[in-house]
Amino acid sequence: MNTGQLIVASRIGLLLGAFALASTLTGCATYSESFGSIERNLSAHQYDAALKDIEKQSGSKTDRVLYLLNKGMVLRMKRDFAGSNQMLEAAKAEMEKLYAASVSENTLSFIVNDATVSYAGDDYEQVLVHLYMAFNYLELGQPNDARVEALQVDIKLREIGEKISGDKFTEDALSRYLTGLVYEELGEWSDAMIAYRKAYEAYQKYSVNFGVPIPDMLKHDLLRLAQREGLTDEAAIYSKEFGIALAQEGSLAPEQEGELVFVLNNGLAPIKREKAAGLWVPPPTVAMHATRSQKQTMPVMVNIALPYYESRPNKVLSARVSVSGKQASTQMMENIDAIARASLDSHMPAITARSIARAVAKGVIQESVDRAGNRKNDPAVELIGSLFVRVAAIATERADTRSWLTLPANVQLARLSVPPGSYTVTVDLLGAGERVIASREYPGVVISKKHKTYLTQHWVAN
Amino acid sequence: MHQTLSKNSLAVLMALGLALAATGCSTSVKRMEASEVKDLSGAWNDTDSQQVSEEMIKDVLDRTWLGEFSRTQSRQPAVIVGEVSNLSHEHINVNTFVSDMERALINSDKVQFVASSTERQEIRGERKDQDLNASEASRKAMGQEKGADFMLKGTINTIIDASGNTQLRYYQVDLTLISLADNRKVWVGQKKIKKLVERSNLRF
Structure with missing residues (x-):
């Protein structure tokens, strides 16, 4: 191949590349921007309309996990727990598939943007799938299946804990606590005790990292179970630490009563928005060889777009549950808003680094197109090509604003023991x-x- | 300098083109023998279920409880399937190997099976309906059910050990035959399955 042919070939290649970049412009809106109408329908309790909106996202290959998660979540708002579990189970399988990083998607993400990589869910999202499936099974009255989810949470958390990272989220307190409740329901006391202990450790971290104090009900559960299991030393420590008196022999738990566990999924998780900054800078080779005199070069466009979290407004702070004259207030168990923010903070250095690397790569492409135009000595081609590739560089640089948006901002719990019967x-x-x-x-x-x-x-x- | 740059960018763009082209493949279906082993995710699958039922059937028919019961009672024992509780980390369908066992035991002509408690409810409903609607000659009377001599119960347990991409999955299925007359455990069957699952780090 002689030099002339090479130049022609590379020019065709560059134009094709520019077209490939431009073809991604069609999906220009970031993921979170497409969520507005779903949110409006949810706050108006129009779940079927929301499902219809979500269905529009079913075609996306890279956002399939999110489509399944959102559908599963809205189905459970509609109280279709079996249908919800089907979706969440499918989401789990999809996440498992995405465990292996894709070579092609990551190559593409180096030139286009982070959103070209299939979304496998953040660590906390991968844990919360199990939590919501467990809630579904519990509401369906299948504690044995909820137990399966509890075991899967354990495996998942071990996997997350093994990764060495600056993550604050290595334990999920609510999942551990719910695991304890499930074990206790099934009469597996020692497993329940272990789960409560792990929940206690996790809440100690939560109170520092996410502003969630140790819930009172956990304190009582720990004390009650420690006494039941004959762990007198441990019970004494809890009693002193929590300032709760030890129960007298024989007065443990009103065994004849049943219990209502009310779970309030409050509001919606924070939403990722994009902040972008564009800058005209000298082309990369000129910047690197600043001393070498060049004939006039067009500056290249460097565009950096990064995600940040925006909390969603919510007037409801807590809930009060009443059953046959008895009342209980909900307590904060999990602050998903804070967990999501902390998670993005810990990923931010990597996201920023990728964005800068991409800006350099796009700068190189812009410069190459300029040079290809220069060599042809055709000002029209040069200008059109150069402008085109700059527009493409700006337009393709979008922040990855994907996250599980139908999650609540926080989860609260209230427990009430009542005699058996049917209640409103x-x-x-x-x-x-x-x-x-x-x-x-x-x-x-x-x-x-x-x-x-x-x-x-x-x-x-609303 | 100019040329190397162009070559580089050409290579990058070709890779990009390739990536874009790698979309859309049609569904394909291939029929398989039910006994063929095919492991996909490493989760509990049909092969595990078949292995469990084969092992259990062989064991339960070989043991002494059968001969002993037939000798002392001079009739076939009647067995009922109780709960096989899933204590594993997977949503496992236990019906597949339980019904495999049921079929093998019935076909061996050595054991009789009575309907399980959920099945019985349905049959009782039908008998009640017959009481009202069926002819005198074809009507089946209430209170003529055959009581079981043994109950088959069981558990599935798993132990998972994982590190990095490698996961060791250990399944243990225990089935017990308990005599309803005196709570004696007359047979305990056990099947262990161990799998090493390695997850890939990369895909195309």
């Missing part, structure tokens, strides 16, 4: 100063002896 459960959603914002009634909630009945509600702010 009233839930008051409280704002600032305990002002009632909305009320919901759930008729025909059956509480059976020595068992826990789970009731979950997802409240999305």
